[in-house]
Amino acid sequence: MSGTPDPTRSTAQAAGPAGSAAAPSAPGSDGREGTVRVTRQRRAVTGALEQLDDFVSAQELYRWLHDRDHRVSLATVYRILQSLADDGDVDVLRSGEGEAIYRRCEVTGHHHHLVCRQCGRAVEIEAPIVEAWTARIAAEHGFTEPSHTVEIFGLCPDCSRT
Template sequence: MPHGTNSATTAPAAPATSGVKEQRVTKQRLAVSAALDELDDFVSTQELYRLLQNKGISVSLATAYRILQSLADDGLIDVLRNGEGEAVYRRCAVTGHHHHLLCRNCGKAVEVEAPAVETWAARTAAEHGFTEVAHTVEIFGLCPECTAKKAAGKL
């Protein structure tokens, strides 16, 4: 596309009532979003970038980072740190605040709601005078399949 040509449109990234700012809807943003829709597991920016490249979709690594961060900031995807501390992303089936159980071996993720965690976090914050708090909880362990493999000596 010639320099200066704008193939992007502006559209809300989420319903207008959500308070989310409008984002430019570019081919790259649509490609990243579509790729996330096809994935079941969390994926790093590097992994997503390679997936897009293998499909012949031209998105720079820097653009992929920006788009993923924008989608996460808008609450359209989840971002968390894996066992190695790397940011990974996924479009989750559960909307609203939730937590994750993550397999240290295969990367399987399960979304969970944890009312006891919510109560504890609010109480702990209040006890220390904190307001407007937010939190994330990721619980790392072995999924049932990897636990069985380990018990059978195959892990």
């Protein structure tokens, strides 16, 4: 985990109760607009993600927060990360071991990642060839509205040298 901040999308916030704020969120399953309380814990988690360049597991993020004296339970870290993922504010991948890992990305549109298996370094990539292939394969089989996930794991240049 490194410490260079990633740019993030800004969200307008309205004042909320007792040190929290309410931010608009996507409609729920019932179609009604909802709000997300921006608590001290949510600010700590989102602030940490802004400082970290690489994908991180919930447990790694929990340890990072506690090393910096943020009092957030592991269950709360998981809940906040899931909420951020549901809202499209973080990308979620599965590590080689199958663990969910999270990162705020510089690119807000559809993209893919190259991820180092050893150090976790991630590079965001666009892959127009993959997009065209996905659409063609779906159409050949009569599928519409295809979606996909492509993540490539390997060793980054620094880890390959060691």
